[in-house]
Amino acid sequence: MDIKELYQEIVLDHGKNPRNKNKCVGFNKDAKGHNPLCGDKVHVYLKLDNNKKVEDISFEGEGCAISMASASIMTETIKGKEFNVAKKILEHFLNMLKEGSKLGINSLSEDQNTTMMSLSGVKRFPMRVKCATLAWHTFIHAAEDKNETVNTEK
Ligand code: ZN
Numbered sequence: 001m002d003i004k005e006l007y008q009e010i011v012l013d014h015g016k017n018p019r020n021k022n023k024c025v026g027f028n029k030d031a032k033g034h035n036p037l038c039g040d041k042v043h044v045y046l047k048l049d050n051n052k053k054v055e056d057i058s059f060e061g062e063g064c065a066i067s068m069a070s071a072s073i074m075t076e077t078i079k080g081k082e083f084n085v086a087k088k089i090l091e092h093f094l095n096m097l098k099e100g101s102k103l104g105i106n107s108l109s110e111d112q113n114t115t116m117m118s119l120s121g122v123k124r125f126p127m128r129v130k131c132a133t134l135a136w137h138t139f140i141h142a143a144e145d146k147n148e149t150v151n152t153e154k
Contacts, residue, residue, distance in 0.1 A: 010118035016067035020075035024058035033138030034149035035130050040067035044138045052083040057139070064131055066122060073115055073133035077108065083143055090136050091114075096120055097129050 001009075017073050027045035039065025047056040057079050059071045078086040086108050093116060095101050100123050103113045122128040130152040138150045 002123070006114075007015065007118035007121060010049055010115055011069045011121075014069035014072040014115075017095060017137060018059075018068050018072035020058040020072065020079070021060060021068075022058050023060060024056040027056065027058070029142045029145065031109065031138050031142035031146065031150065033133045033141070033152075035063070035085060035152040037153065038064055038067065038130055038131050040042075040064060040070050040134050042067065042135045042138050044071075044135060044142050045138065046142045048083065048143060054078050054081050054083065055062075059138075062136075066119070066128055067132040067134055070132045073119065074135050074139060076114055078139070080111045081107065086143075087140070090140070093119075094133065097123055098131060099123075114154065121128055 008038040024045050024047060027047045031047055032043050042059050042061035045058045046054065049055045057075045059075060061071065078089060089105055089107065090106050092103055096103050097120065100120060103117050105113055119132050122132045129137060134150065134152060141150050
């Protein structure tokens with residue numbers, strides 16, 4: 001299996017069987033996101049502890065396979081991480097999507113880096129980048145107590 005096939009398989013798997021797709025028990029923050037160009041909608045639920053660590057995170061929503069896979073991958077990747085670390089991970093992720101830079105995030109396992117890299121193919125489809133980043137921006141909104149819905153077109 002070459003790397004492209006591996007990436008495709010990871011995205012398909014997360015798209016078909018999204019992880020943490022529910023309303024997590026005891027969430028204390030949440031935010032909604034909408035990508036009108038594609039019709040993706042997500043609602044991110046977040047439980048931040050007193051030290052701003054992501055104790056739990058989950059999502060609900062509907063949308064294309066990329067948006068659902070990315071939300072699923074996000075919840076798996078940042079659960080248990082400090083908010084500041086999660087923000088750094090997002091920065092690397094955005095750079096990867098824009099510039100195709102390779103991921104080698106120290107705070108993540110090799111498997112987790114590979115799983116995040118599986119979304120790198122969207123770089124060639126600018127509209128798809130919005131699908132892939134929607135849940136991540138929504139997570140930041142939830143954590144920072146911003147009330148308005150994330151809209152990829154605003
Ligand atoms: Zn989409």
